[in-house]
Amino acid sequence: MNKLRGNELKKGATFSWLTSAVTTEQLARYAGASDDYNRIHYDDAYAREAGLGGVVAHGMLTMGFMARALVEWAGNPICVQSISARFTAVVRPGDVVEVKLVVEESTQSHSVDFSLQAFVQSKTVALGQARINLQSTLQPMGSNRKMS
Amino acid sequence: MSEIDKSLIGAWSDPFTVDVEKGAIRKFADAIGDPHIMYRDEAYAQMQGHSSVVAPPTFPTCFRPVVQPPWFANLDRRRIVAGGISFEYERPVTAGMQLICRVQLTGVEEKSGAKGAMQLIHQETHGKNASGELVFISRRTTIYRSLDQVQKGSLA
Numbered sequence: 001m002n003k004l005r006g007n008e009l010k011k012g013a014t015f016s017w018l019t020s021a022v023t024t025e026q027l028a029r030y031a032g033a034s035d036d037y038n039r040i041h042y043d044d045a046y047a048r049e050a051g052l053g054g055v056v057a058h059g060m061l062t063m064g065f066m067a068r069a070l071v072e073w074a075g076n077p078i079c080v081q082s083i084s085a086r087f088t089a090v091v092r093p094g095d096v097v098e099v100k101l102v103v104e105e106s107t108q109s110h111s112v113d114f115s116l117q118a119f120v121q122s123k124t125v126a127l128g129q130a131r132i133n134l135q136s137t138l139q140p141m142g143s144n145r146k147m148s
Numbered sequence: 149m150s151e152i153d154k155s156l157i158g159a160w161s162d163p164f165t166v167d168v169e170k171g172a173i174r175k176f177a178d179a180i181g182d183p184h185i186m187y188r189d190e191a192y193a194q195m196q197g198h199s200s201v202v203a204p205p206t207f208p209t210c211f212r213p214v215v216q217p218p219w220f221a222n223l224d225r226r227r228i229v230a231g232g233i234s235f236e237y238e239r240p241v242t243a244g245m246q247l248i249c250r251v252q253l254t255g256v257e258e259k260s261g262a263k264g265a266m267q268l269i270h271q272e273t274h275g276k277n278a279s280g281e282l283v284f285i286s287r288r289t290t291i292y293r294s295l296d297q298v299q300k301g302s303l304a
Contacts, residue, residue, distance in 0.1 A: 020181060033172070033179035035210045038225055050226040051298045059230035060209045064180035067205040076196075077186050078240045080205040086232030086289070 009106040017069035019097045022057050027093065030061045052090065059087035062097060062126045066116045069099035074132050085116065085128035095120040101130075110135035152219055152256045152267060152292070161217035161251040166275070170243040172210070173203050180204065193242070200243035205235055208275060208286050211249050219253045219269070226298055231268060231289035238282045247275040247283060254287075264300070267292040 027041050036058055039046040047055045063085040071077045091097060098119045106112040116128035170190065177187040185192050186202045193201045215221075241247070255270035269290040275283045 026179065026181070029175075029179040033176040033210070035212055038228065040226070046226075051300065060206060060233070061180065063233065064182070064204065064206045068180060068182045068184075071182070071184060071205070077184060077202050077204055078198075080237070082234065082236040083205050084232065084234030084287075087230050 009103060009112060011103055011105060013103040015069070015073050015101040017065075017072055017099045017101075019065050019099075021096050022061070022091060022093050024055065024093045027055060027057055027061070030058050030064075034058065034060060036060065055093065057091040057093070057095070059085075059126070062087065062091050062118050063128070065097050066099050066118055066126065066128055066130075069101055070114065070116075070130055070132060073101060074134065079132045079134055081111070081131045081133045083116075083128065083130040085118075085126045087126050089120070089123055089125045091120055091125050097125065104129075152223075152269060154256050156219045156253050157255060159217075159219070159253055161213050162215070163248050163250045164211075164213045166211045166247045166249055168203065168241055168243050168245040168247060170201055173201050173207065173243055176207055176210065177204055190243070198240065198242050199245075203241040203243075205237075207241060208235060208273065208284055209233070211247065211273065211275065213249075213251060217251055217253065219256075220271075223292060224295075224298075227293045227295065229291040229293060231291040233286065233288045236285045238284065239277075241275075241283060245283070246278050248278075249273055249275045264297045265294045266297065 024042065031037055031041050040050050040052055041055055041058055044055050066085055067080060067083055070080055070083065074080065100117045101114045104113040104115050110133060112132045112134065114130045114132065116130055117124060118126040173187050177184065182204060187204060188201060190200050252272045254272050257268040259266050259268060269292060271288045271290070273286040277283050
């Protein structure tokens with residue numbers, strides 16, 4: 001599907017993407033993969049002692065979901081020129097995170113600015129921004145842009 | 149009173165080298181639950197003009213200095229909460245790259261709100277490739293909660 005067609009690039013156009021429920025196994029995997037061994041993410045007693053009421057997901061895992069939603073939209077990870085997020089509430093095992101991408105601006109130069117929101121049910125857990133450059137995939141291989 | 153030495157604002161960490169590994173990229177994508185082919189299939193990535201598989205956009209979060217920089221070394225881990233972070237790319241991070249990274253302490257802020265006092269630690273990481281070209285910049289804000297907040301069970 002060519003994402004440049006239709007109304008998808010109009011300001012205010014919205015795309016939603018849902019994760020599977022976060023699991024404690026995922027938190028352990030993410031701790032290992034990201035080399036973030038803060039025990040608040042996998043040691044329940046420690047997380048309670050830290051005043052968190054139990055283990056919480058890495059904020060960076062939530063941002064990973066936000067980046068994934070962008071890549072799902074753009075088709076290729078190298079289109080993501082910049083991404084930022086700030087974390088506004090914790091995500092816990094069992095939570096399903098919904099990522100919403102909203103087009104803020106798109107230009108002739110194939111650059112699209114998005115605002116990003118991540119929710120667990122109606123609670124906002126992260127907010128961010130991103131810039132997608134649809135042309136970056138065109139550079140190495142001509143027009144051979146391909147969705148996975 | 150700031151517990152972070154503000155005289156270090158502007159200071160850079162020692163450079164540290166990151167070897168970007170194929171397996172590390174795949175494990176990172178697995179942990180997020182992202183099956184994208186560009187993170188996994190070297191031949192496909194090469195067909196797209198890259199030297200190997202490409203890293204997910206948030207991958208540089210794992211580029212950590214071997215030795216914590218002096219402003220971060222003695223912090224109480226229970227008090228640390230992620231505030232915000234950004235990644236900006238000049239070129240993609242791909243497996244096989246050797247990146248030279250340095251972290252700068254760019255600011256320390258005191259905040260006191262309804263939920264108590266906290267400090268915001270602002271840091272910036274620059275990653276360059278073997279030719280000295282900038283690959284990415286990452287800016288990170290870390291929330292350092294007060295001990296009081298930890299004891300009261302209040303999140304930042």
